Amino acid sequence: VQLHESGPGLVKPSETLSLTCTVSGGSVSSFYWSWVRQPPGKEFEWIANIYDSANTYYNPSLKSRVTMSVDTSKNQFSLKLSSVTAADTAVYFCARARTNSLQYFMDVWGKGTTVIVSS
């Protein structure tokens, strides 16, 4: 399985950040899928998970602004983050999350895409 993130690299403050992750070599209908970001010089922040194409889990700190969804016809999943500010500037990664006896871990990652929030 390979993952590839795509989307605009520059977003204006207060607008909505939209990213897509294309899944190749496997079906988006299986597994959990995740979004994680890494702000410059800071630690990783988990954003959201989705499984079974409809069940979503969001980081409470971002929940009011985040929407994650799956498009099975395109074998993609996506992230929308509304009302962005400079604090949302980061490298955004999509990843596959697997489970093993209730343990979760991200075993396949995309290369990441840089998003800068600036006017």
Added chain:
Amino acid sequence: DIQMTQSPSSLSASIGDRVTITCRASQSISSFLNWYQQKPGKAPKLLIYAASSLQSGVPSRFSGSGSGTDFTLTISSLQPEDFAKYYCQQTYTTWTFGQGTKVEIK
């Protein structure tokens, strides 16, 4: 959120050295702990899941241990390709990561 604190923040080591990185959780997370390796400009790579399970394809010189609040990643004999930054991650509740430990050449 559960805070994950790694130590040290960075270390210098030589090829062949045994390296140990510690990760401490602000509350008990059982064994819901993963370790990742990241090289500059690259995506993270899963090394260890569930505190001590070696991910398929990862060299056996990497090992993980611990439960509750204290965890350790050990590299038994450091190799040139191991110079990177290492992160722990807990999945007990809202997923959080440690700040990372950079392993540099001595």
